[in-house]
Amino acid sequence: MSIVRPYGDTTGDGMVQLSFTLPVPHDKRAEGAAIQLANKMGMDPAMLVHAKQMGDGFTFFVVYGRVHHLVDTDQVQVVERDFPLLSAKEVNATIKRRLRRRLSVVGACIGTDAHTVGIDAILNLKGIAGEKGLEYYSELSVTNMGAQVSVPELVETARARKADAVLVSQVVTQRDAHLQNTRAMTAAFREALPAGKRPLLIVGGPRFDELMAGELGVDRIFGRGTTPREVASYLVHALVGSEK
């Protein structure tokens, strides 16, 4: 079945919940305004279940209601994982057998972003969610440049370390900083190195749209919830080729 509706407690009931704030004090008119917004968003009927004034001129609302939109799951476009998920052992073995040298990975947070939590989760030995980071893989040589690395520094280090892949993490998204930084980074690599010599460029962060790889000039985007093992498997897939 490719056509679906939201599910409250009965198939096809289309029920959703929504919360938001309007910049008005709480009164009857404010509640009407909240329902009007919900109606305009396609909720019909909309039930206002909670309204509470905050400070002088703001009210918080929770609305439940039915939407009539149909969703066709066949029409959804996503980046499906198009490479096999390997264990650490398989990653190491494949690199050893086919590349016959360690695969060099350089990682950094670029721009003013000081949040190393993403890059550290992927690179640090400690890893995330019980999965060890790339430092744990004996056949990966990892350079973690940390936070607030400038693009020229990154390019220089990638060159010096003969990086096969460059991993860039971007957490801060204010004013689209993550997109601007990524574009600046890919432009610099394109300028500095000819196509065949360029490392694989990968960005990751919780707010990237995985479909934007082409537009940003990177080889791959990894979104929220990515684990080190997925990244390692992708590196093997893209740089070494699979065993088959």
Add this chain to the structure above:
Amino acid sequence: MSGKLDLDPRVVRAARRLAARAGRPVVDLARSHTTVSVERAVLRLAGVQGADQDGIPWVNRLVDAVRADVGLGHGVAVPVFHAMRSTGLDDITELAQKAAAGAVRFDVPERKAEAAAARRSAKKATGHGLKIVDRRRAERDRLITRYGDPRQRPWIYLIVATGDIFEDIPQAQAAARAGADVIAVIRSTGQSLLDYVPEGATREGFAGTYATQENFRLMRAALDETSKELGRYVRLTNYASGLCMPEIAALAGMERLDMMLNDSMYGILFRDINPIRTFVDQRFSRQVHARAGIVINTGEDNYLTTADAVEAAHTVTVSQLLNEYFAHEAGLENWQLGLGHAFEINPDLPESFRLELAHALLARELFPDAPLKWMPPTKHMTGDVFRGNLLDGFFNLAGALTGQSILLVGMMTEAVVTPWLSDRDVALQNVRYVLAGAGNLHEDFVPAPGGFIQQRAHSVLGEAVQLLEKIVDDSLLTAIAEGTFGIMKRPADRGKGLDGVARHDEDYYNPVTEALEP
């Protein structure tokens, strides 16, 4: 003190002794070195103000000029005040401007009388700056007497972070009206690695607002109004961290900030700032905070965001003990030690809440007179805001049960967005419910003798003692280099800001440290 955990006082004493032994070499290092930022802080206290047309502060231009002529090892005070006398200038900012234009040549006077005269003038000028700090402290005491402290413990600590000081102000005032006792203005990401303090009121920042003297002044003035309105003194917090922590500490003292984030190792571990630079800057900034009556907030919570909160629990205790030693050594008193810790254990782990209680109570019992800062979950906030709100409720409950002093309000939208107005409201409602319903539950909460919580606390303390023994044997700098804290490996000869460190020459003179040495 037997307390609720039945800690062995001999073990506690041993832990403190070890922390002092581990910290001592670092203090010696700090006492024998200076940095560009320490010297700039001296000049700020001596009255240098403003910036050139590129926004580079005159203190930077002046320190750079002195350094180019005579190096940093003598301290800048004597060369600068000797130049004031020989040029006949009486405005130190004007001297900085002339020096920046290359019109002043600095030297260290050879004649003893000249050197003594320069020292006297430097001492007088910086004494004026310290007097401002003293006046601000007295002013705070007066306002607290007039408006009063928060009625409940823990104090409720909320963050604002819009990037624009003129947006921050109404948000901070609204947060105070909604119940916040302490307002922290998060800094723009990236400021910690700027080797200068930006100037003026700022309206653009990334994920935070620049710490500047003018921003400090504007926010403090606004919160003074709100304190008056609410009949409760609302405290203001910022960050004395990063490459400019000594200067920011001085500015905070002169603008009556009340609390400052100030950790002995945070910059090293999380910002890759050179360890020696950090320890030198740290000691000076703590001395200034001691004088200003500022409560410091240390950053142990951060270790748990990178390392596992159960495995690394003892590193928090070790860091708290080190922070306590460094703080006392710099002249801070117990009431000024907002030692940090956090609710960061994976909620999927069985007994996670009991473990949290054990860790939080251990901190409480080890530091009974310190205003402990209790930090909310961040690492296991997933974007599931409903679960997040529940987790924050348990965090609040743990805070109440273990008698924490300053509670940083957790946001269910952690890891999703910078807090919305409604997120803050929901979060405060959560805090109010827990404090109203269970605020005094710590009176009844006595862990069973020999039970899970006591055992866990004893084993964490035991591991902390073992780690401290190892640090004493290997030296703290080696431990940091090897990734003992927060898993970050930070060797002493690497990291940002090392080129701004200089060893004291024999005639090093710093009128501010002279006045602040305990």
